[in-house]
Amino acid sequence: MNSFGRVFRVTVFGESHGSQIGVTIDGIPAGIPLHEDDFMNDINSRKPGKEGTTPRLEKDTPAICSGLFNNFTTGAPLTILFENKNVKSSDYTRSYLRPGHSDFPAFVRSKGFNDYRGGGHFSGRITLPIVAAGVIAKKIIDPMHIESKIISLANQTNFDEAINIALEKKDSIGGIINCDVSNVPIGLGEPFFDSVESILSHAMFSIPGIKGIEFGKGFKAAEMYGSDYNDNFIDASGKTSTNNSGGINGGLTNGNNITFNLAVRPTASISLKQSYIDTENNSIIEHELSGRHDTCFALRLSPVINAMTAIAIADLKLIASSFA
């Protein structure tokens, strides 16, 4: 389903080239102060504009149509709408299914009824309402604090260079992003099946293009001895000398920062010649894609990852407060 969360529940809707996209957020406590301005920082940081990102520009002004009264949340479901204006649907045709993209399985699954323009509902554009929902989630999880940063792009740490090379090649690149949550209370999560890793990974893999996640030492942990990996206690409050487990033991937060890395694949849409499925002629065709695309959409993901993390943790926090 297009919903996430048990108590703090986020539902997204919309297509890349539809009239509006949006999100409904249910389970918001009443009385949280909220202005439309509060959204602009996160929304702007998601916007393209940097080198290596798509030239499609949208105003991305949030219109809150419910759940807010006199700039306070009411406890009723809060819906935020965004208009799609800068659409160039002529860039897209039904007939060519792009490799490395959702086009093919979406076509089969919907028996050909999917909105193919710009990927339809399978579009990075839907991360905009997620960023908006994250703004509210962050208010709920305060004083927990979330930061994401790019670790590498195409295995390099000089990011400008990595992007310039890709632009020259008319190719695309991916990267690795780290997300870190501080001020985390002890005991969020469940052992089965709603471990903190389960909930966070569930959320993260909803972000288009994420193909891997590791908590703490992650894949490196598989190479370590237990005596090195175990985070040894240094005092009776649970403080540890290391944070190899990424802040989570047995599915529960342990008070350390939650920290995890995400693998972001290179953008699927590239201008180089590739093989497409031509659904009209039921054949393979070599084709060069036109249209506007991110050379490296990983550049724009940090605010999305922060928002998704906030959404997942808001739900864990509200659920935990049921039992407090």
Place this chain on the structure above:
Amino acid sequence: MNSFGRVFRVTVFGESHGSQIGVTIDGIPAGIPLHEDDFMNDINSRKPGKEGTTPRLEKDTPAICSGLFNNFTTGAPLTILFENKNVKSSDYTRSYLRPGHSDFPAFVRSKGFNDYRGGGHFSGRITLPIVAAGVIAKKIIDPMHIESKIISLANQTNFDEAINIALEKKDSIGGIINCDVSNVPIGLGEPFFDSVESILSHAMFSIPGIKGIEFGKGFKAAEMYGSDYNDNFIDASGKTSTNNSGGINGGLTNGNNITFNLAVRPTASISLKQSYIDTENNSIIEHELSGRHDTCFALRLSPVINAMTAIAIADLKLIASSFA
């Protein structure tokens, strides 16, 4: 919650040292043939016994107490119980919280009321009922087929050697396991929020000790160019020359095998001296753990991973058939 699945729903219960552990499986179609014998292969393959695994031995005989009649499923919830017999609770005390384990956050979360014996509900023993549920899930997803295999232990491919070194050191090790699903129909999953990666990772991170997951090329994808990563079509049926995406595009299965790697941390419980929290004296204490533990529980995980994968995919399949 201790439940997983929207239509095919699995609920686990029990503790390492309680009288019984079990699982209730709801949403099973009526009329599936099922004998108690059907469970023994998977249950036995999870059993310890190999070098590097715990000497705790249980009969692990499944008792089906509902949902089965004349060896066919009835459509009513099916509950399977297992007895805990070979328990040595004296190995455990409340007062020492083990490093790298759920002991500490479980203690805080439950305000000290958790069953600490053998990790209580936070125990690898709960993977037994999960394996049992997987037996039924596999019947539902047939002809899809799941196989898991160990890729490396402690970064080595000579597994016996890796384990022997760890045994000598009285230390523990982890490893990397690959899981592969074949005969997958096109179009399972959802873009938001129930991508196939979301659902599978949610399930996998419920398995104690999993700290990372990557689909297809995974973290390697972050180093590749789009032109290399995209799985190019070789015919109009959607066949591709590579499977870098691990069988999933845009959150949906694309007909290729679903393939993913899991990072398994080294066993938390080791006999070497480590720092524990002594809750009675509210202090740190150096301690050598007695008790029976797996040097490398990754050795026993393949049947658990197969079962969890089957459970997750059974739910995706039944949901998809709602829309067929």
Place this chain on the structure above:
Amino acid sequence: MNSFGRVFRVTVFGESHGSQIGVTIDGIPAGIPLHEDDFMNDINSRKPGKEGTTPRLEKDTPAICSGLFNNFTTGAPLTILFENKNVKSSDYTRSYLRPGHSDFPAFVRSKGFNDYRGGGHFSGRITLPIVAAGVIAKKIIDPMHIESKIISLANQTNFDEAINIALEKKDSIGGIINCDVSNVPIGLGEPFFDSVESILSHAMFSIPGIKGIEFGKGFKAAEMYGSDYNDNFIDASGKTSTNNSGGINGGLTNGNNITFNLAVRPTASISLKQSYIDTENNSIIEHELSGRHDTCFALRLSPVINAMTAIAIADLKLIASSFA
């Protein structure tokens, strides 16, 4: 939560006097033909205009902003928006809480942050998006067919007379409505906890003002002997001579028409002098309400009841098809 349904899931949002109200419908199979015109019949039949209904008039034009492409459903979530134009917020003040209304508990629950204008989210206006969702649900449950009719108003069967008396008294009245579903397949529902009665009553009691429901003979059944109540079989296909059980046995549909009665309370808002809570002065005040109200909103409920029934049954049908 403001969502209903496990596979066919409806989420409503909006307030009586907000800018827009709407509904997101998830789980719609792809390929269902749908025009905006399809909505007008049901929407118009819900509209006021008849004697005994509020003079507030809205255009109620549905704007579908997602999930529809070339007049076919795509399988992505479908969102329908309606504008609120004809609002007279000056009719409402925060300070007076109306008796018999949600005003008081909504005020307490939201710590005073609720949107009080026109009842806010607790408004009959939210039944408009529900009617819209029902249009789609009806297409899914076809050839099942739903009809509702008023049985009595204020215990009378001459409805015009009942309304005229109430209008004269400046008072309000309620009534009893019957809903009947034909062409029902055998075996929808579950014994625990999702009996057909459970699912339908859950849906019905979401309609503002419903205070009772009875299936088949309902409360009369409590007076009957088993030999009279049991619907005796007249042939081996399950046909029965009576339908006292209202088409449901053991929580499952039995192939007979589903039939149930609903008790609709009299409209809470009346122009007569009543006692209100004055929150500003923390006192009770005698007051005569101005504003526009239905003398008998039961007159407008049949399309809402039909829609809710269709929504509930669409979910039951799609779930059942998982197991077919």
Place this chain on the structure above:
Amino acid sequence: MNSFGRVFRVTVFGESHGSQIGVTIDGIPAGIPLHEDDFMNDINSRKPGKEGTTPRLEKDTPAICSGLFNNFTTGAPLTILFENKNVKSSDYTRSYLRPGHSDFPAFVRSKGFNDYRGGGHFSGRITLPIVAAGVIAKKIIDPMHIESKIISLANQTNFDEAINIALEKKDSIGGIINCDVSNVPIGLGEPFFDSVESILSHAMFSIPGIKGIEFGKGFKAAEMYGSDYNDNFIDASGKTSTNNSGGINGGLTNGNNITFNLAVRPTASISLKQSYIDTENNSIIEHELSGRHDTCFALRLSPVINAMTAIAIADLKLIASSFA
């Protein structure tokens, strides 16, 4: 599904003539004192033995196999098992489907694979684990207090007489039961779709044999004028002169007692000659039922109703505390 509740979740399993029946309760806060003795009062009050109830006698001793440690809840899922001993399966045959019973739709739905003995999973026996779950729910909702009482049997208030007449006729009777919840906090519930009426009715219609529910004045409300029906405030704390709305306005509790009536149908199984479907010969057959049945199972329902009410309200209370 066989589960109920969003945060406090109850899952039942078992069949009338299986080896064991039981319930798993998830979402119990840790640290609640609980002894197996705590169950006996409620379990005994559900037991048959009074005139007009079945002679099947079971020990009904609860075996708690998880979630309890040193007589306190641990926060892990708590499973309670009951053995079925006093089964007389020879009383039942597959081939005859009883009128007025789940036999027919259960047979069709399960394609003939259902456990028909004693109604299988569609049995009043499953109300035993529900009563057990209610014992825990009551501890959570304290100081809210629930009481149920029989209002009438077969439209009479002299209950002994009503039963004796039915026994003489070898027939069965139903009745009306009132349930009342006191000490209710203000603001539990949601307007859409989880009104208190929605949640309670969903729970109540899971009890076999319930065919109607009305809150407060219920069906009588449909005959009243608004000026009579509205519960007028008598002070600014929300106290009212009447409780016609049954303690619920706009789907939320208003601080008054929650009060509702339930219509209980007469027992389906009677010894008189009736028409059955003979599935072996695909025909109708006149038959006199043997076996042990309640003449009036309404006599045994009060503890079940209390338990279900407690379960539903425990979930509402824990959810509300997320937002406090």
